[in-house]
Amino acid sequence: MKASQFLISTLKEAPADAEVVSHQLMMRAGMIKRLGAGIYSWMPMGLRVLRKIEAIVRQEMNRAGAVELLMPVVQPAEYWQETGRWSKMGPELMRVKDRHERDFIIQPTSEEVVTDIARQELRSYKQLPRNLYHIQTKFRDERRPRFGVMRSREFIMKDAYSFDRDAAGAKASYQSMAKAYRAIFDRFGLRYRAVAADSGAIGGDLSEEFQVIAATGEDAIVYCPDSEYAANMEKAEALAPREPRPAPRQALEKVPTPGKATCADVATFLDLPLQRTVKSLVLATDRTDDAGQVVETQVWLLLLRGDHDMNEIKVGKVPGLDTGFRFATAGEIVDHFGTKPGYLGPLDVRKPVRVVADREVAVMADWICGSNEEDFHTVGVNWGRDLPEPHAVADLRNVVEGDPSPDGKGRLVIERGIEVGHIFYLGTKYSAPMNASFLDEGGKPQLMEMGCYGIGVTRLPAAGIEQNHDARGIIWPDAIAPFTVVVCPIGMDRSAEVKAAAEKLHDDLAASGVDVLLDDRGERPGAMFADWELIGVPHRVVISDRGLKEGQLEYQHRRDAAATKVPAGEVLSFLRGRLQA
Amino acid sequence: MKASQFLISTLKEAPADAEVVSHQLMMRAGMIKRLGAGIYSWMPMGLRVLRKIEAIVRQEMNRAGAVELLMPVVQPAEYWQETGRWSKMGPELMRVKDRHERDFIIQPTSEEVVTDIARQELRSYKQLPRNLYHIQTKFRDERRPRFGVMRSREFIMKDAYSFDRDAAGAKASYQSMAKAYRAIFDRFGLRYRAVAADSGAIGGDLSEEFQVIAATGEDAIVYCPDSEYAANMEKAEALAPREPRPAPRQALEKVPTPGKATCADVATFLDLPLQRTVKSLVLATDRTDDAGQVVETQVWLLLLRGDHDMNEIKVGKVPGLDTGFRFATAGEIVDHFGTKPGYLGPLDVRKPVRVVADREVAVMADWICGSNEEDFHTVGVNWGRDLPEPHAVADLRNVVEGDPSPDGKGRLVIERGIEVGHIFYLGTKYSAPMNASFLDEGGKPQLMEMGCYGIGVTRLPAAGIEQNHDARGIIWPDAIAPFTVVVCPIGMDRSAEVKAAAEKLHDDLAASGVDVLLDDRGERPGAMFADWELIGVPHRVVISDRGLKEGQLEYQHRRDAAATKVPAGEVLSFLRGRLQA
Structure with missing residues (x-):
């Protein structure tokens, strides 16, 4: 071409x-x-x-x-x-x-x-x-x-x-x-x-996804470097901690936390680790009659560690939530907890809610949560002592780096992928x-x-x-490059030798089945090289008058920092070696 | 495959x-x-x-x-x-x-x-x-x-x-x-x-159409066997007759033609050639104002020989009709001619109409047309004598077989094509x-x-x-057949020799780039052959135990009446010859 x-x-x-x-x-x-x-x-x-x-x-x-x-x-x-x-x-x-x-x-x-x-x-x-x-x-x-x-x-x-x-x-x-x-x-x-x-x-x-690894990927994928385990974030299981719940050591205490409505703010304000905090997420499920009218609404309180994120797919598998759930309305929250989000917790709820604790939260002791009163949190909270055991314990969260691999063979690593x-x-x-x-x-x-x-x-x-580029442009793998080799003659319009050599190389490569393009547009070298670096053709051969006088062509792979001089007579076998690599 | x-x-x-x-x-x-x-x-x-x-x-x-x-x-x-x-x-x-x-x-x-x-x-x-x-x-x-x-x-x-x-x-x-x-x-x-x-x-x-010749084609295409001329029916020009209009020989006479409303019926009834009749087609053009309201309507009378068909594309090129026309309404026809279609003609019209004669009609003498009175036609009609020359003469009709070729090099033939x-x-x-x-x-x-x-x-x-089939099915040209060759083993499940020979032939053909299918379904020969005749694979090789004992395979082209025995060792070169043909 x-x-x-x-x-x-x-x-x-x-x-x-x-x-x-x-x-x-x-x-x-x-x-x-x-x-x-x-x-x-x-x-x-x-x-x-x-x-x-x-x-x-x-x-x-x-x-x-x-x-x-x-x-x-x-x-x-x-x-x-x-x-x-x-x-x-x-x-x-x-x-x-x-x-x-x-x-x-x-x-x-x-x-x-x-x-x-x-x-x-x-x-x-x-x-x-x-x-x-x-x-x-x-x-x-x-x-x-x-x-x-x-x-x-x-x-x-x-x-x-x-x-x-x-x-x-x-x-x-x-x-x-x-x-x-x-x-x-x-x-x-x-x-x-x-x-x-x-x-x-x-x-x-x-069900398996094939994810191309790229820092800019929309999906988080999880794998274990020490085993075959790999899953997407929706699927990757957070195991229950092996350690049993420690015994309570602190007394229950309500402390003022004025304007501190997130776990992170509370932890900073109280100078305690974020891992000690528990966040409250309020969901609701509706029972409807045959006509689709809501006849009963159940409010749910989900508890996750302050530094963990809810995984909606996992939540949707909790018995009772698996037929469909929604986030509770502001009205439902105030009605059940007596306060607005930011200060919620499982203690002293106004109306009964179903409490589901994440596996991690279920084994925590001396934790911190909202007091169901604006500008107050409670520290030293303990299951069994200060509140009943949760109605259910489940895997509710996204895994994080360092979590144990579900196959028990190491720790999880997270990277980004494109499905x-x-x-x-x-x-x-x-x-x-x-x-x-x-x-x-x-x-x-x-x-x-x-x-x-x-x-x-x-x-x-x-x-x-997304996976293969640099500041100058794309870097295609050979298999899916628009052209595998580009032949760039310099001064093709001025030099019959350059023109002949370029056309011969193009024809020889094409005849041997290589997907080659000859750039006969007559662009200046700088513009021509910039085009091909942008387009990302992996293999480039430059033919110039000066090179031909020395009997040499210049080869450069798109990833190479500099060109390699190749004797003109050897360029086909040289390229064959590079293309196979 | x-x-x-x-x-x-x-x-x-x-x-x-x-x-x-x-x-x-x-x-x-x-x-x-x-x-x-x-x-x-x-x-x-x-x-x-x-x-x-x-x-x-x-x-x-x-x-x-x-x-x-x-x-x-x-x-x-x-x-x-x-x-x-x-x-x-x-x-x-x-x-x-x-x-x-x-x-x-x-x-x-x-x-x-x-x-x-x-x-x-x-x-x-x-x-x-x-x-x-x-x-x-x-x-x-x-x-x-x-x-x-x-x-x-x-x-x-x-x-x-x-x-x-x-x-x-x-x-x-x-x-x-x-x-x-x-x-x-x-x-x-x-x-x-x-x-x-x-x-x-x-x-x-x-503008050219590429038409696959087939008797069932929707399009009529016109060509001259003695020259390069070829056109579709819309385009093919009907030349003006070279002979001048003969002098009138008959007197004008109104004759009763009760219930004879078509040229064919009139010709039969009067025992005159259809080519002497002239048919009347009534069109209308509307002039509209800026608001799209019709402000003026012009009625047109088109005259064609009784055995000719109107060509709408050509009519659409007549000056005055080239900005859009429609067929006249029943009301407009009665209003202008005083009678209904079947008995219309250019004589004694009630209101003025623009008369356009086909080139052929323009040179006719002693012709027959409707009398603008129900159940009557007029014979012996002559331009100039019985009515003024037409307002315009134009090519209004489809060509018919035998018309002179527009390039003057022979006569036209019509066949059917698929665009x-x-x-x-x-x-x-x-x-x-x-x-x-x-x-x-x-x-x-x-x-x-x-x-x-x-x-x-x-x-x-x-x-x-449409172009390539017979009673048994399709007959593909090699270039676009779903498979070029089908290998049909008989009793492949019973005979290891047949199986081996069939697979070897398939593999050899595939290796040499032939698009071959091996029918390993185990169907009975009759059903198998019927399938491939229906599907239309052009080349078939049958391999049987009996044949192999004689060292022979059977080759049959989809158009052949009978199979040809081919020595097993020569089948590849034999097929190469047939595939190149």
């Missing part, structure tokens, strides 16, 4: 709305172009990256026995009504009416359509297992699209769906996909981690409402067991850039 | 709604699956055909210097408002609102978006010419989707757009695309014709309203001259099938 036959358009400045480095660099390198909020065109430079990602995904999916098809972008609502997602999904599901006022959606995923295909096509146990996938445009009407293609509304996803005769088969299909995903992400050349994820309403442990893949055992979540069944050996209909497996194709380039 | 790792699902019967053979065969061969009206999933077998089509299109577009990008499916309305298409396009433009009630469309084409990209990216004459294309999902909310993927609502199109500094450049870009299109359609292995098409409001001759490509010189139709300009050598802004070039990717398989 020659630059003159391609569209290269780099920018000195990123647009003001580009907040993260991948968005800035993708805009500056001319990889994407904004059309509207969360809607981007993929410019030729960016499309080349996408196509390489798609090719790797496709090869490994096919190798794993999955079969590619292509399901529509615009889907009739009736399928989504069958599974109930038509009404369950919020405004992120883009709805549209056709000329006959019939309802359609623009697909965010394809569970309904693929299950409809399966229930028609897969009628016998002999046709199972089966894994069907497509790489197709999706739309999610995000409330706040941002970060360019990282959280866009229109995007491309590879979504695969497995169909099995029983749960054991589905789990084997899941494991096969887990293996394929590792093969895919290994090939991308990105540092990533597969982490256990919460599998929500389905239950079980079969680029997710695999999921679904069971009969979709096959049951859509009655997707097959006939078993006995001729009896059985529901298919399903799994689903996604890769965010258009998010991957952004994740790759 | 092994059949057991693929999804093969053939049907004995086509669904009742499949009217045309391509739709029936695509459904029966398991290539597509209906999701809703005009919305289909591409099943694995069909997707392989699509991918081959896309690859050929991509290669030839790139070879022609076009650059691929990817523009969004969902596009903000604002761009479509800039060009006016937001209001001009009818309900076939699928409109959708996002969660903020902002307007979007699901793209039917991408002129607006690509012009927006061009006006940002192409700022200098040095960056022109430029051709940008994408292969992307489109949606047109057809009033009556039908014929499967032939006229579907969701479809995939390759659409390219060229940008040039002037009209001469744009025409060169157009010619380059015309050449690329021929290369593309040549490679598909389908019989096609490039025909001149009407270029509508833009004017000029630069699969269209190339179009656009001028500044989009660049002007969107102000897509570049700076010329003098630093002066100039509007870009554009062209657009489409290929109906998802329609092509259907067109290919």
Whole structure:
């Protein structure tokens, strides 16, 4: 490929709305172009990256026995009504009416359509297992699209769906996909981690996220350097402390804490460690009648150590909170505690509340909490002595660095990640409402067991850039670079030797299957180098008159601090060595 | 590829709604699956055909210097408002609102978006010419989707757009695309014709359709076997007859024609040739004021020979009718002619009408038309003698077989075609309203001259099938077959020799780059052969125990009446010969 036959358009400045480095660099390198909020065109430079990602995904999916098809972008609502997602999904599901006022959606995923295909096509146990996938445009009407293609509304996803005769088969299909995903992400050349994820309403442990490690990632991921343990923050368990609760040593005392409404302020004010404080979170659950009217409300007090954060997923698993909860209103709080947030605690509540203590809080002694009176906290609080044992003890919090690993093999470390893949055992979540069944050996209909497996194709380039960039621009791994090698001739228009050498090198590399671009635009060296450093092509060869006189070309990897002189006759074998590395 | 790792699902019967053979065969061969009206999933077998089509299109577009990008499916309305298409396009433009009630469309084409990209990216004459294309999902909310993927609502199109500094450049870009299109359609292995098409409001001759020849085609295409002339029916010119108008020989006479309201009935009733009759078509044009109120209506009488059909495109070019016309209402007809349709004519009209005669009618003598009195026609009508010369003479009709070719080199032939490509010189139709300009050598802004070039990717398989099928199923050309070769072992489960030979042949062919499928499903020979004849794989090799004992395999091309025995050792070289053919 020659630059003159391609569209290269780099920018000195990123647009003001580009907040993260991948968005800035993708805009500056001319990889994407904004059309509207969360809607981007993929410019030729960016499309080349996408196509390489798609090719790797496709090869490994096919190798794993999955079969590619292509399901529509615009889907009739009736399928989504069958599974109930038509009404369950919020405004992120883009709805549209056709000329006959019939309802359609623009697909965010394809569970309904693929299950409809399966229930028609897969009628016998002999046709199972089966894994069907497509790489197709999706739309999610995000409330706040941002970060360019990282959280866009229109995007491309590879979504695969497995169909099995029983749960054991589905789990084997899941494991096969887990293996394929590792093969895919290994090939991308990105540092990533597969982490256990919460599998929500389905239950079980079969859900994993594939996270590209990047300091700017939106997700916190948790792993143990001494073992295989890795999970996302939602999922990572905070074990119960092994040490038993110490005996009380302090007397209960109410102390004035004027204007100190946070644990941190209270700890500083009283000159006590934050770890001694306990924070109070007030939730509520409503019981409704058949007409949806609230007939009873239960107020809950959740107690966490002052330096810990609540984990909503874990809270949603506490018996009694697992059918849905909300934060209590200001009115409900005053009604039950007699004061406003900042000074709440489990002592002397006005009306009964259900108290749930985090595992850590349950073994604390001599702790500090609000007195249920404005500007006062109570110190020396002890379970059993000053208040009854909590109604329940549960893991309510996010883990923190240094927490013991749930597998007992070391301590947890936390880093940031960008979710680029997710695999999921679904069971009969979709096959049951859509009655997707097959006939078993006995001729009896059985529901298919399903799994689903996604890769965010258009998010991957952004994740790759968040992980691989420097002040000058992007640094692509070879596998997904828009071009693997760029040949930069200096003074090609003035020197027939330079022109001939550049074209020969380009042609030789192209003939041997290397994805090479010859920059024949005639830019000055400084502007040309800056472009390619911004765009992030990993391997660069510079050809100049002076170099040719010495019989040498200059090679520089995008990560190298300086160029290496390579004898002109050896440049092909030299490059082959570098490309294989 | 092994059949057991693929999804093969053939049907004995086509669904009742499949009217045309391509739709029936695509459904029966398991290539597509209906999701809703005009919305289909591409099943694995069909997707392989699509991918081959896309690859050929991509290669030839790139070879022609076009650059691929990817523009969004969902596009903000604002761009479509800039060009006016937001209001001009009818309900076939699928409109959708996002969660903020902002307007979007699901793209039917991408002129607006690509012009927006061009006006940002192409700022200098040095960056022109430029051709940008994408292969992307489109949606047109057809009033009556039908014929499967032939006229579907969701479809995939390759659409390219060229940008040039002037009209001469744009025409060169157009010619380059015309050449690329021929290369593309040549490679598909389908019989096609490039025909001149009407270029509508833009004017000029630069519009061509690429039509796959098929008896079931929706379009009539016209060509001259003795020259290069080819056009679609809308465009093909009916020359003015060379012979001058004969002198009148008959007297004018009103004759009773009770209940004979069509030219055909009148000719039969009077025992005169249909070619002597003249039919009357009544149109109207309205002049409106600034508020859109009709202030004046002009009624037009168009006269065509009784056996000729009106061509609306041509009528729309008659001065006075070229700003829009409609058919006259029943009231307007009675008001002007004093009688109802069936007995109309240019003689004795009640109120003045503008008379436009087709070129053919203008040179007729002694013709027959309605008497403007129910159940009466007039014979022996002659221009100049019985009525004034027409206000205008024009080409108003469709050509018929045997008409002289407009290039004067022979006579026209008509056949049916399916439009699969269209190339179009656009001028500044989009660049002007969107102000897509570049700076010329003098630093002066100039509007870009554009062209657009489409290929109906998802329609092509259907067109290919309409052209290539027999009673047993599809017959794919090699280039776009889902598989090029199918290896059919007989009794693979019983015979280790058959299994080994089949697998070796499959592996050898695959290793040499042949797209081969091994049917290891264990079907009986009859069912297996029927499947592959239905699916239409062009080359089949049958391996049986009996054959192997004789050292022979059986080869049969899908068009062959019988199989050819091939020595087992020569099958690879034999196939290579057949595949090259």
